[in-house]
Amino acid sequence: MKIGIIGGGTVATFLIKSINVDQRLPGCTVDSVFLRSADVAEAWERDYGTRAFTEMEAFLSSGIDIVVEAATVEAVRDYAELVISKRKDLVIISVGALVDQELYDRLNEICRQLGTHIHLPSGAIGGLDVIHSAMALGQLDEVSLTTRKPPASLLGRQLDAKEVVFDGTATEAISRFPKNINVAIVLSLAGLGCDNTRVKIVADPEATKNIHTIEAVGSFGKMNIQLENDPMPDNPKTSYLAALSVLSTLKKQTERISIG
Numbered sequence: 365m366k367i368g369i370i371g372g373g374t375v376a377t378f379l380i381k382s383i384n385v386d387q388r389l390p391g392c393t394v395d396s397v398f399l400r401s402a403d404v405a406e407a408w409e410r411d412y413g414t415r416a417f418t419e420m421e422a423f424l425s426s427g428i429d430i431v432v433e434a435a436t437v438e439a440v441r442d443y444a445e446l447v448i449s450k451r452k453d454l455v456i457i458s459v460g461a462l463v464d465q466e467l468y469d470r471l472n473e474i475c476r477q478l479g480t481h482i483h484l485p486s487g488a489i490g491g492l493d494v495i496h497s498a499m500a501l502g503q504l505d506e507v508s509l510t511t512r513k514p515p516a517s518l519l520g521r522q523l524d525a526k527e528v529v530f531d532g533t534a535t536e537a538i539s540r541f542p543k544n545i546n547v548a549i550v551l552s553l554a555g556l557g558c559d560n561t562r563v564k565i566v567a568d569p570e571a572t573k574n575i576h577t578i579e580a581v582g583s584f585g586k587m588n589i590q591l592e593n594d595p596m597p598d599n600p601k602t603s604y605l606a607a608l609s610v611l612s613t614l615k616k617q618t619e620r621i622s623i624g
C-alpha cells in the first residue's frame with residue numbers, strides 16, 4: 365500500500381519514521397508527502413528519500429493508494445473533497461473539521477457515489493466501540509468528555525492554578541480549541557452528535573500528561589474511561605496515542621479480520 369501524507373509535523377514525522385525507517389507496516393510505504401513550503405519539501409526528500417509535493421494535484425497523481433491527513437482542520441476543509449473525488453481513501457486525524465455537518469454530508473455522499481472510504485482514527489481517546497454499540501439501537505442518554513492539559517498547550521501561557529477554560533458543547537469546544545480537542549468531535553460523531561456531547565476543558569499547571577475522561581450512560585449501563593496520555597515531545601498538545609491510532613488505522617487496511 366502506497367501512502368501519501370498531507371502535513372509534515374509531529375504525526376507525519378512519526379508515521380514516516382515508523383513505516384519507512386523502522387518498517388513497522390510490512391507491505392506499506394510512505395511514498396509521497398504534501399507540504400506547504402518548498403524548503404520543507406526539499407528537507408523531507410533529503411532526510412527520508414520520499415517524494416515531496418507542494419502542488420495538491422501532482423501529489424494526488426503520484427500513484428498513492430491512500431491519503432493520511434496529518435495537518436490541521438483547515439487542511440481537511442481545503443483538500444478532503446478533492447482527495448476522495450480522485451478515488452483515494454482518506455484517513456482524517458484533524459476530525460474537528462467534521463463538526464461542519466454540510467462538509468460531513470458532502471464527503472459522505474461522494475464516498476457513497478465513488479465507493480471510497482474515509483477513516484477516522486480513535487485518536488487520543490478510547491471507548492468509541494462502546495459508544496458505537498450503545499448507539500446501535502440509539503439507546504445512549506449522555507456522553508461527556510473532560511480534558512485536562514498543561515496551560516501552555518491550551519492557552520500558550522502559564523497559569524498559577526487550575527482553571528476550567530471551557531464548559532459547553534463539542535461544537536463550541538472545537539471552534540475555541542481547534543488544535544486540542546479533535547477528540548470531542550470523533551466522540552460526538554460516534555455518539556450523540558456535536559451539539560449533544562458535553563465538553564469540559566481544564567488547564568492544569570500540575571498536569572504532565574494529556575488526560576481525557578469519557579463518561580457515557582445508556583441502556584447498556586455506564587462507561588467511565590480515563591486516558592493519561594504521554595504527550596509527543598515535539599508537540600505536547602498532541603498525545604502519542606493519537607499518532608499510534610493513525611498507524612493502527614493504516615495497519616487495519618492491510619488485515620482481513622477486523623476487531624472491534
Ligand SMILES: NC(=O)C1=CN([C@@H]2O[C@H](COP(=O)(O)OP(=O)(O)OC[C@H]3O[C@@H](n4cnc5c(N)ncnc54)[C@H](OP(=O)(O)O)[C@@H]3O)[C@@H](O)[C@H]2O)C=CC1
Binds near residue numbers: 374457
Ligand atoms: N483526533 C485526535 O485525537 C487528535 C488530532 N490531532 C490533530 O492532528 C493534526 C496533526 O497534529 P500534529 O502532527 O501534532 O501537528 P503539528 O502542528 O506538529 O503539524 C501540523 C503540520 O501540518 C502542516 N500543515 C498545516 N496546514 C497545512 C496545509 N494546508 N497543507 C499542508 N500541510 C499543512 C504544518 O506545516 P507548516 O509548517 O506549513 O505549518 C505542520 O507540518 C492537528 O490538526 C492536531 O490538532 C492531534 C492530536 C489528537
Ligand SMILES: O=C([O-])CC(=O)C(=O)O
Binds near residue numbers: 487
Ligand atoms: O492529543 C490529544 O490529547 C488531544 C488533541 O490534541 C486533540 O484532540 O486535538
